[in-house]
Amino acid sequence: MIELTIDVDDRRIIQATQTGLPLTPCPYHTIAEQLGLSADEVMGRLQRMLESGIIRRIGAVPNHYALGFKMNGMTVWDVPDEQVDDLGQGVGQLDFVSHCYCRPRHLPQWPYNLFAMVHARTQSQVEEQIQQIAELLGDFNRGHRTLYSTRILKKTGLRIGK
Incomplete structure (x- = not known):
């Protein structure tokens, strides 16, 4: 079993x-300099936290509105449960x-189990x-709807305070 603990430096990196x-040009070096650590230590600690599940991912999150993608809709689909994963x-x-996932149905009002944002x-x-x-x-498509966005909501994940 992997132990999910962080020390003071892990917390500072997070x-x-x-x-x-x-x-x-070298973001990990910039962070290392700010924290008084080496870039190798910052990258190694981030890799360990990824592998242990302390953090889920490191990735780019583009602002699709700023890139000109002004229309988006969450499409919801009614597909057979035994086929939904494939x-x-x-x-x-x-x-x-941009993302696609399975959600439970809420019959009879909501028969949709496959969600995909376009x-x-x-x-x-x-x-x-x-x-x-x-x-x-x-x-396999037994029906669908599209829920169009009407406003932009600020999205943030969990934040660790000081």
């Missing part, structure tokens, strides 16, 4: 990176789907993407 990496894998691999510059492009998903799902 606090220094939890709102994003510095926009510098179908979700296929939908999730489409380049216009982004595009125009509503007509979103509708074309939805059609591509429908074609991929084929006869």
